[in-house]
Amino acid sequence: MxxxxxxxxxxxxxxxxxxxxxxxxxxxxxxxxxxxxxxxxxxxxxxxxxxxxxxxxxxxxxxxxxxxxxxxxxxxxxxxxxxxxxxxxxxxxxxxxxxxxxxxxxxxxxxxxxxxxxxxxxxxxxxYGENFLPNKNVKGGVWVQDSLGTSLGLKTGDKVLTIDGNEIRKFTNLPIEFINGNNYTIERDGEVIKKEIPIDFISKLIERGKNEGSFLLPRYPFMIGKISKDSPNVNGKLKVKDIVVGINGTPITYYDEAEAILKNYKNQEITVSVKRGNETKNLSVKTTASGALGVQLANLSVSDISKLGYYNLENIQYSFTEAIPAGLNKSWSTLTGYIKQLKKIFNPNTGAYKGLGGFISIGxxxxxxxxxxxxxxxxxxxxxxxxxxxxxxxxxxxxxxxxxxxxxxxxxxxxxxxxxxxxxxxxxxxxxxxxxxxxxxxxxxxxxx
Structure with a gap:
């Protein structure tokens, strides 16, 4: 279907x-x-x-x-x-x-x-107007999930400032801007750093496959989406939709922070603080041999995360006269972005030609x-x-x-x-x-x- x-x-x-x-x-x-x-x-x-x-x-x-x-x-x-x-x-x-x-x-x-x-x-x-996550509102920086992001020179927590000298308005535009771009600047630990985008980045992106999801995401809260059947906490105190906000007294904001801390506690009993509704509870839980809680991260949209108070979305409604320049700007950015992609395709060193697709890709x-x-x-x-x-x-x-x-x-x-x-x-x-x-x-x- x-x-x-x-x-x-x-x-x-x-x-x-x-x-x-x-x-x-x-x-x-x-x-x-x-x-x-x-x-x-x-x-x-x-x-x-x-x-x-x-x-x-x-x-x-x-x-x-x-x-x-x-x-x-x-x-x-x-x-x-x-x-x-x-x-x-x-x-x-x-x-x-x-x-x-x-x-x-x-x-x-x-x-x-x-x-x-x-x-x-x-x-x-x-x-419809526009409803989006402004890049400037991603105060905690990006979440780099795999080697593709690190091959760009990014680390979790980096704040992407510009690509090819242009500020990025929408966070969701970051992946396509990296595809089209040549260099970028980030803020890391208060320092502004300029980096080059590797010439073969597009080739690596194509080889990675589209089913692996985005290589760049905003940092997620640690909300429990599912407790695994083989989890040491399967019949414990943790519940679905709990948000982990502390581990052994160390406060955390994002999932990646919890992931790093938990690796220090393998096969141990620890105390986690969770936000459940309007309450915060301290629970005694067990970790696995690899240093995890045996749970899956909740599948949250940017809108869901915004409702939890982590990010402020921007919603713009246009009158008809206001929609005209907004539509023209969107058309121009679409055209220029497409031309940049064509330039990459005609440069064999980028490997972008591997991603050239026909009717199946368009469909x-x-x-x-x-x-x-x-x-x-x-x-x-x-x-x-x-x-x-x-x-x-x-x-x-x-x-x-x-x-x-x-x-x-x-x-x-x-x-x-x-x-x-x-x-x-x-x-x-x-x-x-x-x-x-x-x-x-x-x-x-x-x-x-």
Whole structure:
């Protein structure tokens, strides 16, 4: 059922983005009286799931869910209709239109993607506002759980101040900022320290696997979530939801502090202070051979920890006029963050290419329980990502066509049809290679990790 929910959201989001992107080409083509022969969601190689001709355009849904397209008369595109291009140009064809009209037609799709992403973020800010843990409110510093965090040079209790010179507003943004960044500063024991992010950090993160959780968390209180069956305290005085606040007279605030102290008391009887409701109780308990209480830490959300008084969350509600700049800022940070990730991918030393994913990776970012807020957040991100990717100057993408059109406008020389045909083939091969590599990565991770 989880797969069905994720897949349904992915298909809905992808379909919406494709249709609106292609409308971005379709509408200016119609305005400039350019004939559009086909308007398709997904590709229709050999046959279509459904199709209907209205006027001069065939509208349909293909069976290959790799995107969509509009087939514009007199244009060398993915259809590779060389027979049409061999005939004399007609007034209604793309190639007969002035360069500035062709440029607008080609830019229409990415413009729609960017506008859509911005619009969704504005409406999300207006509808839901922002509720987050400010990084500055994490007074106790970060909790470094495993070797990945220590490979960055972090220790539990460090306060992350800046990454690449920029202050981090939201604590939940720290992991992605470390992925995109090159250096950072921390406060450790009152001293400000600057460190470099290891070049192979992303490679280690990918090898670690996404099922191991975040490598960086705020420090947690020691609330008991479960008492293990083999615990020496299974029938003792400890109870679920007790918060350990002291061990043998030493006060503690966070779980990691308790973990370090307990290792000094192996197979012993000790006194722990626990907060139970509004009371604080001193209990006599036993430790295991490894120096633990035989309990599991409660699975607490940041909101849960905030309610316990450990952190102050920030809640911002926006009026519609206030949501506009907030949505624009969110769109800009999304775009710049994505560009930083692409730079990492094209640097082989980072190992980021190992994390390149296809449809399985994209589909997996949707939650297993449907939420409109999350759905629109992801759709806005994908819309901006799709807009930028289509702007890349690769033949077969909108950006490739834009480059050739700009060249014509600047030099006054129009590239020949044969040149455009060969460029389209090269671009198509590059895209298929990238598609195979990305989806191959997905299959490899699914089978072996």
């Amino acid at each position: 989880e797969i069905v929910i994720k897949a349904s959201q992915f298909i809905l989001s992808l379909s919406l983005l494709i249709v609106l992107h292609e409308l971005g080409h379709f509408i200016p083509a119609k305005i400039f009286k350019t004939r559009v022969e086909k308007f398709y969601l997904f590709f229709d190689y050999k046959f279509s799931i459904v199709k209907k001709k209205i006027g001069e355009t065939v509208y349909g849904i293909g069976w290959i869910p790799l995107g969509g397209y509009v087939k514009i008369s007199g244009m060398i595109d993915e259809s590779m209709d060389t027979e049409q291009m061999a005939l004399p140009p007609q007034p209604w064809e793309f190639r007969s239109k002035p360069a500035w009209q062709r440029l607008i037609i080609m830019l229409g799709g990415v413009i729609v993607n960017f506008i859509l992403g911005i619009f969704i973020y504005i409406m999300l800010m207006y509808s 997996s970012i949707f939650p297993s329980e449907f939420s409109w807020q999350t759905f629109w957040n992801i759709t806005a991100f994908l819309s901006i990502m799709l807009g930028f990717m289509n702007l890349l100057p690769i033949p077969a993408l909108d950006g490739g066509h834009v480059v050739f059109t700009l060249w014509e406008m600047i030099t006054g020389k129009k590239p020949g049809d044969k040149f455009l045909e060969y460029a389209q083939i090269i671009g198509f091969v590059l895209l298929i290679t990238l598609l195979l590599f990305a989806n191959g990565n997905d299959v490899y991770r699914w089978l072996f990790k």
